[in-house]
Amino acid sequence: MKTITKLLASTLIAGTVAVGSTVASAAEITVGLVAGLSGGGAQIGQWMVQGAETAIERINAQGEETTFKLVAEDTQWNAQKTVEAFNKLVSVDGASIILVGGSSPLQAVAPLADQQDIILFNIGAQSPAVAGIGRNVFHALQLSDVDIGVMAKYAHDELGLRKLGVMYVNNDTGKFTQAEFVDKFKAAGGEVVAQEAFNQNDSNFGVQLAKLSAAKPDSVYLVGTPAELPFAVKQARQIIPDVNIVSYAGIESQELLDAAGDAANGIVYSTTYFDPKSDAEQVRMFVGEYMERYGGEPVSPYITYTYDAMTILARALSKTGGEAGTALRDKILDIRTFPVITGDTVFRDDGTVVKAIAIKEIRDGAFALRKVIDPQ
Amino acid sequence: MEVYILGILVTITIFALMAISLDLLVGYTGLFTIAQAAMFGSGAYASAIVSLETGLGFWGGAVAGIAVGAAVASLASIPSLRVSGDYLVLASFGVQVVFHGLFLNLDGVTGGPAGLRGIPRPSLFGWSIDSPAEYLALYLAIAVVIVAVLRRLLASSFGLLLQAVREDELVPQALGKDVLRLKIKIFVLSGAIAGLSGSMYAHYITFVSPESFDVHASIFVLAMVLVGGMGTTWGAILGAAILILLPEVLRFLPLPTMSMGPIRQIIYGLILIMVCFLRPRGLIGGRS
Amino acid sequence: MELFFQLLINGVYVGAVYALYGLSFALIFAPTKVWHFAQGGIYVLAGYALYSFNVILALPLWAALVLAIALTSAAGAGCERLLYRPLVNRGVSHMVVVMASLGLFVVIENSMDLVFGPSGLSLRIDPQTPWLVSGVVIMPIQIIAPMVALAITGLLALMLYRTMAGREFRAAITNPELLEINGISVSRIKLYAFAIGSAILPVAALLLISGGSGVSPTVGITAVLTGAMAMFLGGVDSPLGAAVAGFIIGIVENLSVFVLPTAWQVSITYGILLLVIMIRPTGLFGRAVQKATV
Numbered sequence: 005m006k007t008i009t010k011l012l013a014s015t016l017i018a019g020t021v022a023v024g025s026t027v028a029s030a031a032e033i034t035v036g037l038v039a040g041l042s043g044g045g046a047q048i049g050q051w052m053v054q055g056a057e058t059a060i061e062r063i064n065a066q067g068e069e070t071t072f073k074l075v076a077e078d079t080q081w082n083a084q085k086t087v088e089a090f091n092k093l094v095s096v097d098g099a100s101i102i103l104v105g106g107s108s109p110l111q112a113v114a115p116l117a118d119q120q121d122i123i124l125f126n127i128g129a130q131s132p133a134v135a136g137i138g139r140n141v142f143h144a145l146q147l148s149d150v151d152i153g154v155m156a157k158y159a160h161d162e163l164g165l166r167k168l169g170v171m172y173v174n175n176d177t178g179k180f181t182q183a184e185f186v187d188k189f190k191a192a193g194g195e196v197v198a199q200e201a202f203n204q205n206d207s208n209f210g211v212q213l214a215k216l217s218a219a220k221p222d223s224v225y226l227v228g229t230p231a232e233l234p235f236a237v238k239q240a241r242q243i244i245p246d247v248n249i250v251s252y253a254g255i256e257s258q259e260l261l262d263a264a265g266d267a268a269n270g271i272v273y274s275t276t277y278f279d280p281k282s283d284a285e286q287v288r289m290f291v292g293e294y295m296e297r298y299g300g301e302p303v304s305p306y307i308t309y310t311y312d313a314m315t316i317l318a319r320a321l322s323k324t325g326g327e328a329g330t331a332l333r334d335k336i337l338d339i340r341t342f343p344v345i346t347g348d349t350v351f352r353d354d355g356t357v358v359k360a361i362a363i364k365e366i367r368d369g370a371f372a373l374r375k376v377i378d379p380q
Numbered sequence: 381m382e383v384y385i386l387g388i389l390v391t392i393t394i395f396a397l398m399a400i401s402l403d404l405l406v407g408y409t410g411l412f413t414i415a416q417a418a419m420f421g422s423g424a425y426a427s428a429i430v431s432l433e434t435g436l437g438f439w440g441g442a443v444a445g446i447a448v449g450a451a452v453a454s455l456a457s458i459p460s461l462r463v464s465g466d467y468l469v470l471a472s473f474g475v476q477v478v479f480h481g482l483f484l485n486l487d488g489v490t491g492g493p494a495g496l497r498g499i500p501r502p503s504l505f506g507w508s509i510d511s512p513a514e515y516l517a518l519y520l521a522i523a524v525v526i527v528a529v530l531r532r533l534l535a536s537s538f539g540l541l542l543q544a545v546r547e548d549e550l551v552p553q554a555l556g557k558d559v560l561r562l563k564i565k566i567f568v569l570s571g572a573i574a575g576l577s578g579s580m581y582a583h584y585i586t587f588v589s590p591e592s593f594d595v596h597a598s599i600f601v602l603a604m605v606l607v608g609g610m611g612t613t614w615g616a617i618l619g620a621a622i623l624i625l626l627p628e629v630l631r632f633l634p635l636p637t638m639s640m641g642p643i644r645q646i647i648y649g650l651i652l653i654m655v656c657f658l659r660p661r662g663l664i665g666g667r668s
Numbered sequence: 669m670e671l672f673f674q675l676l677i678n679g680v681y682v683g684a685v686y687a688l689y690g691l692s693f694a695l696i697f698a699p700t701k702v703w704h705f706a707q708g709g710i711y712v713l714a715g716y717a718l719y720s721f722n723v724i725l726a727l728p729l730w731a732a733l734v735l736a737i738a739l740t741s742a743a744g745a746g747c748e749r750l751l752y753r754p755l756v757n758r759g760v761s762h763m764v765v766v767m768a769s770l771g772l773f774v775v776i777e778n779s780m781d782l783v784f785g786p787s788g789l790s791l792r793i794d795p796q797t798p799w800l801v802s803g804v805v806i807m808p809i810q811i812i813a814p815m816v817a818l819a820i821t822g823l824l825a826l827m828l829y830r831t832m833a834g835r836e837f838r839a840a841i842t843n844p845e846l847l848e849i850n851g852i853s854v855s856r857i858k859l860y861a862f863a864i865g866s867a868i869l870p871v872a873a874l875l876l877i878s879g880g881s882g883v884s885p886t887v888g889i890t891a892v893l894t895g896a897m898a899m900f901l902g903g904v905d906s907p908l909g910a911a912v913a914g915f916i917i918g919i920v921e922n923l924s925v926f927v928l929p930t931a932w933q934v935s936i937t938y939g940i941l942l943l944v945i946m947i948r949p950t951g952l953f954g955r956a957v958q959k960a961t962v
Contacts (some may be wrong), residue, residue, distance in 0.1 A: 032795065041637075041640060041641030041642075041643030041777060042639070042640075042642045042644070042786075043645075043783065043886065044886050045469040045786075046641060046642075046781065046786035047785065047786040047787045049609070049641070050786070052637060053637050054638075057637070062649050062930065074637070076637045076640065077631065078641040078644065079638060080641075081591070082591055082592060083495070083587050083588075083589050084391075084581075084585055084592050084593075087387075087585050088387065088388070088391065088628075091383060091384045091387040091512075092384050092628070092631060093389075094383070094384075094386045095382070095383035095384035095387075096381055107494065108494070108495055108589045108591075111495075111497045111587055112585060112586070115586060131493060137808050160850055173771075174484060174485075174493065174931055175493050175591075176493040176494050176495075177591070178493070179492060179493050179494070180494065195763040200930045201929070201930050201931040201933065204886075204929065205884070205887055205890065207875060207876060207877075207881040207882070207884070207887055208678075208681075208685075208879060208881060208924070210675075210678030210681065210682065210810075210879070211678060211925045211930055211933065212930055214671060214674035214675050214678055214925075215671065215675075215923075215925060217671075217674065217805065218670060218674065230786070230787045230788060231786065231787065231788050231884040231886060232788065232884075233788070233789050234787075234790065234882065235788055235790075235881045236879060237881055238795065238880035238881075238882075239879065239880035239881070241795070241880075242795060242796065242798055242805075242807060242880050243798065243805050243807075244805075245798075252627070253568065257787075259785075259787035259788075260787075262789070262790070263787065263788050263789055263790040263792065263882055264790070265795075266795075267795065270481060275828035288469055305443065306870075312619075323385075345707075364401055403811075406763070412762075414765060419946075428939065437816030457947070459942065459945065459946060462945075462946050462947045462949055463945060463946075466703070466900075466904065467900060467904075467945060467949060470896060470897065470900045470941075470945070471942055471945055471946075473938075474938040474939070474940065474941050474942040474945075477934060477935065478935050478938050478939055478942070481932065481934055481935030481938075482935070482943050484931075485931045485932060485935070490887040549810040594792070595889070597895075599770060602763075603770070605818070606763055606764060606767045606768075610763075632945060637738075639782055641780075641781075642778040642779070642781040642782040643782065644776055646773075646774070646775050646778045646779060646782070648774065649770075649771040649772065649773070649774030649775035649778070650771070650775060651771075652753070652767060652768070652770065652774070653768050653771040653772060655767075656755060656764050656768040656771065657754070657755065657758075657768075660755070660758065660760035660761070660764045661761075668927070
């Protein structure tokens with residue numbers, strides 16, 4: 005008992021000392037980031053961190069008065085762990101802004117953020133349920149009712165798809181994403197012939213594909229996490245080869261191209277509009293810095309959301325003189341429009357945004373742009 | 381800092397109650413099960429649904445949580461009446477998976493993967509419980525009452541009978557005791573407490589979703605009981621405290637953000653293994 | 669009707685993989701009585717071993733498989749020698765061993781995540797061209813897998829029932845003390861159990877991967893729990909029973925979807941398992957069981 009107690013005590017003391025040294029200096033703002041960094045879907049969390057780190061490095065290098073410090077916490081996309089992470093970031097690290105990934109996590113901490121005057125930025129949740137859940141919540145990306153609806157209409161009107169099958173991961177994102185797509189596809193005049201779910205971390209989709217195949221669709225809408233998506237794609241190509249595959253923004257990553265190989269060619273999907281080859285200075289800077297830090301092109305949209313969120317925050321904070329809380333909130337709504345690497349971000353009063361949507365296709369192992377659809 | 385620490389203490393209180401409920405089965409009666417999260421989750425959902433639908437708030441929800449937790453436990457007890465040992469582990473695991481499936485798929489009732497939110501905070505005689513300090517006061521009071529009653533119960537002949545069953549089922553049977561009734565009773569008691577702690581959880585986080593109640597959660601609680609020391613109430617409490625504090629302490633290790641998640645998990649696993657070698661009877665030295 | 673056969677074929681395919689999971693878990697559990705949760709970690713390790721040899725070192729698939737088998741077998745033996753044996757020698761309780769196994773599982777899985785990243789990775793395998801047989805899509809691997817599983821099961825059956833070593837192994841399952849008295853080292857048999865049981869895992873992984881899948885760090889828990897389920901269904905002291913049970917689980921899991929929405933698949937499978945255990949606690953082929961004495 006004694007040895008363990010001593011071990012614990014010394015660890016706690018060491019921890020407290022470490023805490024003392026994590027308190028930010030006067031003109032430094034601590035930004036927290038909560039996302040799943042281990043376990044299922046950890047890849048997405050890592051992309052989010054990358055975007056934030058890249059942005060903060062650039063912002064701090066500009067020599068402004070307000071500098072930033074990022075503290076990330078692993079929530080494993082779990083609501084309870086997010087609440088605990090939130091508490092730690094706010095009350096120990098003194099974070100006044102938190103970037104939150106995940107619909108359930110966001111819903112869990114939104115009331116706390118309002119209570120404690122913390123600004124929250126949604127960096128990856130698209131569930132329509134998160135619209136307007138807090139005074140202090142802003143969104144770096146559009147919610148699913150915007151881009152998924154656009155994709156569904158495009159699929160029906162321009163790709164000429166009529167009989168849709170759906171294969172989706174049975175978690176929060178999978179369920180609402182496919183529900184939205186099905187809704188809008190039907191509204192556009194299409195027919196949905198099958199909806200099959202699979203579990204997170206599944207590696208064999210024979211059951212789902214068998215049922216889909218029996219319904220004879222001309223297209224399949226796929227939603228999954230980076231752990232299953234490439235394999236779902238590969239197997240779909242094998243079992244229902246002549247079918248169009250459409251998907252959502254989560255499919256856009258180098259890791260998917262590597263793992264799915266040729267099977268990924270021909271997939272059409274929707275995402276926030278971002279052109280890594282653009283000549284715009286902001287974009288070139290972002291791509292250059294990212295490649296230098298991480299040695300590869302920034303492909304996943306999750307990288308861009310946190311980058312944009314930080315850009316917006318930095319801009320607004322420079323106008324409030326470094327004051328966060330309600331002042332920051334009001335200032336963001338005041339400025340309203342922010343040019344960022346994914347085009348213009350225009351905030352509505354409830355903090356949600358409408359952005360330009362890009363319809364893209366995977367062609368010859370790369371992501372090619374088909375069409376840009378501007379916000380209404 | 382205080383808010384953060386108080387928040388952790390609230391979480392410890394909730395999980396300590398759940399660990400105690402599992403210890404009743406594992407430590408006192410020798411029934412090794414991994415279905416505690418199913419009872420915890422059922423209580424949490426029941427409490428959430430009742431308080432959201434009827435406006436009865438935390439107290440109404442807690443009653444629902446206790447009732448549903450006990451009901452689920454009585455279901456879970458059925459396999460234990462037929463099999464024991466390793467088979468019971470598997471059977472309880474089956475119960476756990478089935479219930480998690482219900483939480484995930486019964487969209488109309490549980491909200492499916494999106495869960496239920498806006499669960500009302502407790503209020504006591506018109507006074508709304510908001511801050512971690514207030515939660516701690518309320519939940520600690522509840523926990524103290526439960527533990528006191530339990531200790532009285534376990535010190536009585538009921539407790540002795542449980543331990544007799546743990547050592548060798550045949551003996552109390554031969555002496556004419558109704559072991560079957562006893563097992564059902566202890567399951568129901570365990571489930572009731574687990575359900576109550578689930579209700580407390582729901583009204584603290586104000587949000588429930590299925591991933592908080594999966595097999596990993598059950599294993600987590602089991603680890604608390606083992607690390608703390610089986611068959612002692614203090615062991616369960618200590619185990620809960622340590623396993624909740626451990627990840628919090630690990631937050632303060634300076635680690636590169638990218639690999640921070642897996643590295644903390646690795647350290648966590650290594651510490652579990654270490655405890656198995658250094659203090660296999662648990663930190664308090666419960667029964668082995 | 670085509671759907672039924674499509675599901676049946678897929679059921680036999682995944683059933684073959686489950687049979688190997690069950691065989692692996694049972695081979696280890698039967699003589700050692702250890703709840704080897706870390707088996708899930710070893711399975712993940714097997715997958716990444718295949719990846720390392722086949723993709724990083726660019727070896728041909730068969731060579732990667734052979735090397736992966738060697739590595740995984742050694743890892744399994746290492747679990748026995750370095751983790752379980754010392755704990756058991758200290759006389760710790762059953763559950764402490766489970767705890768240690770879980771700790772090891774967490775360590776292995778997250779180590780793989782740390783080294784290889786959390787995304788799914790593919791091996792260098794050409795995609796298979798499926799055959800179309802009266803409206804049913806059959807992939808070659810769906811025929812090969814059951815054959816491989818049967819071959820391995822048959823091989824092990826031969827070893828268990830026709831060799832001296834096999835006889836000792838079976839004795840270690842039911843009556844280890846008798847072996848010790850006769851001067852036969854039970855601890856050596858346990859080591860072999862871990863080595864052989866773990867060696868099966870890369871084969872199972874490759875069979876699954878060949879169907880268009882790959883490696884990722886989080887597939888471990890499903891593999892070990894399915895293996896445990898197969899073992900209990902088959903009967904705790906019958907490794908061959910576990911193999912048969914694995915097939916049954918795969919087929920039932922797939923066919924159940926014929927009448928139910930896929931989202932309920934897992935719940936139904938476990939529900940059926942519960943029912944079977946309640947009705948016949950010995951499992952389908954087992955003899956001894958720890959029955960509740962009431």
